[in-house]
Amino acid sequence: MIGNYVPGSSLLHRVGAGGKILATLALMTVLGIYPRWWLVTAAVALLVVAYPLARLPLRALVRTLRVVLIFAVVLAAVQVWWQGPARAVEIVGQLVVAVLAGNLVMMTTKVSDMVRTISVVAVPLQRWGVRRDQVELVLSLTIGCIPRVARAMTTAREAARARGVKPRLRVIVPSVVVALVREADQIGEAIVARGL
Known part of the structure; x- marks a missing residue:
């Protein structure tokens, strides 16, 4: 969408x-x-x-x-x-x-401009331990997941067609879930490596 x-x-x-x-x-x-x-x-x-x-x-x-x-x-x-x-x-x-x-x-x-603008709401919350950089990270991951899911769906559909299988939900969903879990794991490792 x-x-x-x-x-x-x-x-x-x-x-x-x-x-x-x-x-x-x-x-x-x-x-x-x-x-x-x-x-x-x-x-x-x-x-x-x-x-x-x-x-x-x-x-x-x-x-x-x-x-x-x-x-x-x-x-x-x-x-x-x-x-x-x-x-x-x-x-x-x-x-x-x-x-x-x-x-x-x-x-x-740009996603970065949007995230920076929206994360301003975190500034008054800093006195309670809310960090603006963490809010920006959550926002950018949330906004970025929409195109990631769409891309994973497209890839799974194309892969199903290439194998000669009709791209039904029961065929596509497992591939999409595996791709997204793999990507989430990589993002998690990157976040841990940066100490966030």
């Missing part, structure tokens, strides 16, 4: 991580407090236009929408049945806005 950072020099790339995170939080807060179908639709349209303005590949937008599409269709059907089409647009639109905005921030912000 969440893409990797794509280097660039667009206006959105030059905006600081804090500004992008605050803008995303403000947008989601406004849509949560005032969820009107026309406002949600305008937010989706604005985010769709933001991808080419940030000079991101069109396939990044298509991939993001494809990931959320199945869940959005099911959610929309249920909401149309329960509360009507306008409410369905509002709820599904909020989901799409959250995914598009989050992905846009991730693709235009």
Whole structure:
């Protein structure tokens, strides 16, 4: 769902991580407090236009929408049945806005910048023994695990196809788990070696 950072020099790339995170939080807060179908639709349209303005590949937008599409269709059907089409647009639109905005921030912000910005919340907690460097480490590992899982899934699917096996979950999941456990073990050893 969440893409990797794509280097660039667009206006959105030059905006600081804090500004992008605050803008995303403000947008989601406004849509949560005032969820009107026309406002949600305008937010989706604005985010769709933001991808080419940030000079991101069109396939990044298509991939993001494809990931959320199945869940959005099911959610929309249920909401149309329960509360009507306008409410369905509002709820599904909020989901799409959250995914598009989050992905846009991730693709235009270096993980290190994002981690440094978010870890500022640890500064007041230092008097109780919370170390900012440890918070940054946890955040970077957490953010980094999303693309790692996606990469492991892709590798497992391709390996299954290469062996002539249909890539079903019962075939893919064990390979993914083994790959992720091996990587987690390597990360753990690196952390211990640095004394963190």
